[in-house]
Amino acid sequence: MPPKAFQDYYPENVAHCFGCGRLNEHGHQIKTFWEGDETVTRFTPEPYHTAIPGYVYGGMIASLIDCHCTGTAAAAMYRAEGRELDTEPAFRFVTASLHVDYLKPTPLSGELVIRGRIKEIKGRKVVVEATVYAGEVATARGEVVAVQMPESFLAA
Amino acid sequence: MPPKAFQDYYPENVAHCFGCGRLNEHGHQIKTFWEGDETVTRFTPEPYHTAIPGYVYGGMIASLIDCHCTGTAAAAMYRAEGRELDTEPAFRFVTASLHVDYLKPTPLSGELVIRGRIKEIKGRKVVVEATVYAGEVATARGEVVAVQMPESFLAA
Helix, strand or coil: CCCCCCHHHHCCHHHHCCCCCCCCCCCCCCEEEEEEEEEEEEECCCCCCCCCCCCHCCCCCCCCCCCCHHHHHHHHHHCCCCCCCCCCCCCCCEEEEEEECCCCEEEEEEEEEEEEEEEEEECCCCEEEEEECCECCCCCCCEEEEEEECCCHHHH | CCCCHHHHHHHHHCCCCCCCCCCCCHHHHHHHHEECCCEEECCCCCCCCCCCCECCCHHHHHHHHHHHHHHHHHHHHHHHCCCCCCCCCCCEEEEEEEEECCCCCCCCCCEEEEEEEEEECCCCCEEEEEEEEECEEEEEEEEEEECCCHHHHCCC
């Protein structure tokens, strides 16, 4: 069995997100993992996820940063509480704000790697920074303010 | 014939963007128009463009704001020069930075309206503000710093 990603632990009723829900068959189904104190998502856009020909669509980059960071926020909160991802209550975060700086065009030529870093945890809020790499080159940098989803959304 | 949108004037070689390129058959193909001094895009997400069930995926909202604002930037630059959209040289903008504040969940229940306002034009840079409405309710607000694409990209 492959290792389980953060998103594999999302409760079923909140696992339909187009970006990261494992139950959305039309979506990107991104998978995020710890690598030390960083979080990492690897994703290969489709040929039609283009901005100008040859480069990745900025909306896709924003989407990857968004879902990478909400997943990271959940994982960070479990870690802050010293709990495993399969323990209750489940954490699921939504995005309060998203910022992306497009540093240079992102070549549409294979896998992108998104690396996240937890900047702040305060109450129900987690701030996550993420950088998108094409090969060794950082092409975009983002920041997400993620907020814990109200329990009413998590009730089945 | 329906009225032509900003994106209908993009030169063919830069009309493949997943968000707004009329030649990307897999993409969203958004269409943006002037309404007085505002710019307006109307878009209906698919049922699978979901965040948590019943609400629109935040990455989709970011994508709509992004392409709405780069289109608005181009149209604003033509207007600033007193030129029609079908005159040369063509304007096409890319995103330098994107910021989105998610004010409240956006219901996935029909058409969204994105309204843009030009905040600043300075040299090759245009700053555009956009608000996303579901019915009468503003659910997200964004700002894009758009930069005129280098002429080398526009050469066929």
